[in-house]
Amino acid sequence: MKEFSHLVGWALLLIALAVVPLFVHSARWIDFLEMTLFVAVLGQGWNILAGYGGQYSFGHALFFGTGAYIQAILQVKLGFSPWVAMWFAVSGSVLVAASVGYLSFRYGLRGSYFALITLAFAEAFLVLSRSLKSITEGGNGIQVALNQDPEQAIATFQFNFAGPFLSEYGFYYTIFIILIVAFAITAWVERSRFGAQLVAVRENEDAAKALGINAFRVKMGAICLSAGITATCGVYYVQKFLFIEPGIAYGPAKSVEALFAPIIGGLGTLLGPLLGSIFIHGVGELTKATIGQALGGRPGVDLILFGTILILVLAFVPRGLVGLLQSGWARLTGGRDA
Amino acid sequence: MKKYMLNGSRRDFIKKAGATTALAASGALATPFFARAAAPVKIGIVHPVTGWAQYSGSQARFGAQAALDEINAAGGIKSMGGAMLEAMLGDAQSKPEVGAAEVEKFNEAGASAIIGAYASNICLATTQAAAKHGIPHVVDVGVSDKIVSRGLENTFRFGPGFGAVTKAGVENFRAINKAAGSPTKTVAIVNEETTGFGAGIAGIMTKGLAPDGIEVVEVLSHPTPNKDFRNIALKLREIDPDVLIPSHYYNEGVLFLRTLQRQKVQPKAIYSVLGGASSQFRFVSEFPDAAQYVMDCNHWFDPGNPAAIALQAKTNAAGLHFNYEVFLAYTAMMFAADAIERAGSGDRGKIMEAMTNSTWGGSIMPYGATAMVNGQNTGAQPLVTQVVGNDIKVIAPGDFAAAKAVFPRP
Numbered sequence: 001m002k003e004f005s006h007l008v009g010w011a012l013l014l015i016a017l018a019v020v021p022l023f024v025h026s027a028r029w030i031d032f033l034e035m036t037l038f039v040a041v042l043g044q045g046w047n048i049l050a051g052y053g054g055q056y057s058f059g060h061a062l063f064f065g066t067g068a069y070i071q072a073i074l075q076v077k078l079g080f081s082p083w084v085a086m087w088f089a090v091s092g093s094v095l096v097a098a099s100v101g102y103l104s105f106r107y108g109l110r111g112s113y114f115a116l117i118t119l120a121f122a123e124a125f126l127v128l129s130r131s132l133k134s135i136t137e138g139g140n141g142i143q144v145a146l147n148q149d150p151e152q153a154i155a156t157f158q159f160n161f162a163g164p165f166l167s168e169y170g171f172y173y174t175i176f177i178i179l180i181v182a183f184a185i186t187a188w189v190e191r192s193r194f195g196a197q198l199v200a201v202r203e204n205e206d207a208a209k210a211l212g213i214n215a216f217r218v219k220m221g222a223i224c225l226s227a228g229i230t231a232t233c234g235v236y237y238v239q240k241f242l243f244i245e246p247g248i249a250y251g252p253a254k255s256v257e258a259l260f261a262p263i264i265g266g267l268g269t270l271l272g273p274l275l276g277s278i279f280i281h282g283v284g285e286l287t288k289a290t291i292g293q294a295l296g297g298r299p300g301v302d303l304i305l306f307g308t309i310l311i312l313v314l315a316f317v318p319r320g321l322v323g324l325l326q327s328g329w330a331r332l333t334g335g336r337d338a
Numbered sequence: 339m340k341k342y343m344l345n346g347s348r349r350d351f352i353k354k355a356g357a358t359t360a361l362a363a364s365g366a367l368a369t370p371f372f373a374r375a376a377a378p379v380k381i382g383i384v385h386p387v388t389g390w391a392q393y394s395g396s397q398a399r400f401g402a403q404a405a406l407d408e409i410n411a412a413g414g415i416k417s418m419g420g421a422m423l424e425a426m427l428g429d430a431q432s433k434p435e436v437g438a439a440e441v442e443k444f445n446e447a448g449a450s451a452i453i454g455a456y457a458s459n460i461c462l463a464t465t466q467a468a469a470k471h472g473i474p475h476v477v478d479v480g481v482s483d484k485i486v487s488r489g490l491e492n493t494f495r496f497g498p499g500f501g502a503v504t505k506a507g508v509e510n511f512r513a514i515n516k517a518a519g520s521p522t523k524t525v526a527i528v529n530e531e532t533t534g535f536g537a538g539i540a541g542i543m544t545k546g547l548a549p550d551g552i553e554v555v556e557v558l559s560h561p562t563p564n565k566d567f568r569n570i571a572l573k574l575r576e577i578d579p580d581v582l583i584p585s586h587y588y589n590e591g592v593l594f595l596r597t598l599q600r601q602k603v604q605p606k607a608i609y610s611v612l613g614g615a616s617s618q619f620r621f622v623s624e625f626p627d628a629a630q631y632v633m634d635c636n637h638w639f640d641p642g643n644p645a646a647i648a649l650q651a652k653t654n655a656a657g658l659h660f661n662y663e664v665f666l667a668y669t670a671m672m673f674a675a676d677a678i679e680r681a682g683s684g685d686r687g688k689i690m691e692a693m694t695n696s697t698w699g700g701s702i703m704p705y706g707a708t709a710m711v712n713g714q715n716t717g718a719q720p721l722v723t724q725v726v727g728n729d730i731k732v733i734a735p736g737d738f739a740a741a742k743a744v745f746p747r748p
Contacts, residue, residue, distance in 0.1 A: 027471070028442040035435065130531060130561065139531055139562075141459065146466065146488045160470045167470065241434055243462050248434065292429070299387035299396070299429050 043261030054202030065249030067231025097227030141245025266322025389432025591615030
C-alpha cells in the first residue's frame with residue numbers, strides 16, 4: 001500500500017512537472033523552472049555518490065566540466081552532431097570518474113581525504129583547461145556556433161530560435177527528460193541490490209566488507225553513475241548557453257551547487273535534490289523579489305538573507321526538507337516518525 | 339441648438355458645429371496620444387553587482403544610471419513627448435546563467451532595450467537571451483570579439499573590442515617610440531591567461547612590432563587571480579627588456595606594478611594594453627609611486643569634452659572612481675537613448691533599426707560618428723594615457739593628446 005501511494009505520488013509530481021509550463025506563459029518563469037530542474041539533476045548526481053554512498057565529493061565540477069568541454073569540443077573542433085557528441089561527453093566524464101575513483105578507492109581514501117582529492121582533481125582540470133589552448137581555447141572559452149534557422153533547431157540541439165513551441169519549452173522538456181532519467185536511475189539504486197550494498201558501505205565499510213560486499217566495486221559503480229548524471233548537466237549547459245570556459249566548467253560554483261540541493265532537500269533520499277533545488281531557487285527568487293527589489297541600490301542584501309535562511313535550514317533541519325516532511329506527516333497521521 | 343438655428347444661418351451652424359467637433363476630436367485624439375507618449379520607456383540594466391566582478395559591475399551600473407538620470411533631467415525622450423527612461427536593475431551575480439535569467443525578467447517587464455553586462459562571458463549569455471525576444475542589447479564593456487561575431491541582429495557594442503584595442507596599442511606604441519628616437523629594441527609581455535582577454539596579445543604584438551625591429555624577448559603568462567609576482571619580476575630583472583607590456587585585471591595590475599617597484603625593475607617604459615590598473619585613478623591615488631609614468635592603451639574618454647569632465651566630478655562626488663566601466667556604461671546608455679529618440683518609439687524593432695543606422699557623434703568618448711558594422715561601432719578607438727604626478731594624461735593619438743609622452747621615463 002505504501003509502495004502504491006509512493007508510485008501515485010511520483011506519478012502526480014511528474015505529471016505536474018510535465019504540464020506546469022503549459023500553464024505558465026512566461027519565459028521568465030519557464031527559465032526559473034529550467035534552472036531549478038537543472039540543479040535538481042546536478043544534485044541527484046552528487047546524491048548517488050555522497051547521499052547513498054557516503055563518499056563526499058567537493059569537486060563534482062570535474063564531471064560537469066568534462067561533459068561540457070567534450071560536448072563543445074566535439075561540435076566545434078570536429079564537427080560532431082550534438083546528439084552524437086553527448087554520448088561521448090557522458091562516456092568521457094564516466095572515464096574520468098573511473099580514473100579518479102580507481103586512484104582514490106584503490107588506496108582507501110575516505111571522508112575528508114576523498115573530498116580533498118576530488119577538489120584537487122577539479123582544480124587540476126581547471127588548470128589543464130586553461131593551459132591546453134589548442135584544444136580548449138584556454139581562458140577564451142569555446143563558443144558553439146549559434147543556429148538561428150528554425151528548421152535546424154532539432155539537428156543543432158538549439159531551441160532559442162526554434163519557432164513557437166520549441167523556443168519556449170524546448171529546453172524545459174529537455175531538462176525534464178534528463179530529470180526523469182536521473183531520478184529513475186536513483187530510484188533503481190535505492191531499490192536494487194547494488195543500492196543496498198552502497199548504503200551498507202556508507203554505514204560501515206569494514207562491516208560491509210566482512211559481509212562479503214566488494215566495497216571497491218560498489219564505490220566505483222557509484223562514482224561512475226554519479227559522473228554520468230552530472231555530465232548530462234554539462235551537455236545541457238553547453239547546448240543552452242552555447243559557451244563554456246574554465247571558470248564555469250571546473251570552478252567551485254558548480255561543485256557547491258551540486259551538493260547544496262541534496263543537503264537542503266535531504267541527503268540520500270530520492271526526492272531530496274528536487275525539493276532542495278525548489279527551495280533554494282524559490283527562496284532566492286523570493287528574497288530577490290522582496291528585499292532585493294526594496295533595496296535595489298544595495299545589491300547583495302537579498303543574498304545575505306538567502307544565505308541566512310540556508311544556514312538556519314542546515315542548523316535546524318539536519319535531515320533536510322524530506323526529513324521535515326516525514327516528521328510532519330507522522331505527526332499528522334499520529335504515526336511514528338518515518 | 340435651437341437658438342443657433344434661430345439666430346444664425348444653417349451654413350453658419352454647420353461651420354461652427356464642424357469646428358467644435360474637429361476641436362473636440364483633435365482633443366480627444368491628442369489627449370491619449372500624449373498620455374501614451376509620456377509612458378516611460380523601460381531599459382534593463384544588468385551588471386554583476388555581486389560576486390567576483392562586483393567592483394567593476396557596480397561602477398558600470400553607476401555609469402548607466404548617471405546617463406539615464408541626465409536624459410530624464412533634460413526632458414526625457416523628446417520625440418515621444420518627453421517620455422522618461424525607466425531603469426530596471428538586474429544583478430548577474432557574476433554568472434552568465436543568472437545574467438540570462440535577468441534578461442528574461444526584463445522581457446516580461448517590457449524592456450525596450452538592455453544595457454550590460456560588463457564581463458564578456460556574461461555578455462555572451464545576455465545578448466543571446468535578448469536575441470530570442472528581439473530586444474536590442476548594447477554591450478558596455480565586454481571586449482571579447484566573439485560577442486559581435488555571431489550574427490545577432492540585436493547586439494551592439496559602442497566601444498572597441500579586444501582586437502581593435504590591441505591593434506591600436508601597437509600603432510600608438512610605434513609612434514611614441516619613433517617620436518623618442520626609437521630607443522626600444524626588446525619588449526617583454528606579461529599577460530593574464532585565465533579569462534582570455536589578455537591571451538591573444540602576444541601574437542598581435544610580436545607581429546605588429548617586428549617592422550620596427552623590436553623583438554618580443556619573453557612572454558610571461560599568469561593566471562587570474564595571481565597572488566605573487568615575485569618570480570615574474572625577478573625573471574624580468576634578469577632579461578632586462580627595454581619595455582614591459584602588461585595586460586591583466588585590476589588586482590593583478592596593482593600587485594604586478596607594486597612588485598616591479600619593490601624589486602627595482604626599471605625598464606624604459608611600462609606600456610600596458612588593457613591594463614587593469616594602469617589607467618585607474620584609484621591605483622594612482624593609492625600607490626602613486628608605483629603608478630608613475632605607466633602608459634596604458636585602454637578605453638578612455640575625450641579629455642576635452644565638458645560632459646566627460648562633469649561626469650568625472652559626479653562620479654567622484656558619489657565616492658566612486660572614474661574608470662572605464664563608468665564611462666563605457668554611461669556612453670552605452672546615451673547611445674541607446676539616441677536610438678530611442680530617433681526611433682520615436684519604445685518598439686524594439688524600430689530601436690534596433692535606429693541603432694543599426696546610427697551615426698551618433700555626441701558621445702564623451704573620442705569616437706567621432708558612429709558606424710555600426712555587424713553590431714560593432716567601427717568608429718570606436720582607445721586612447722593611450724600616462725600617469726604623471728597624481729593625474730592621468732592622454733598622450734596619444736595626437737588629436738586627443740593633452741600631454742607629451744614621458745619616454746623613456748626618468
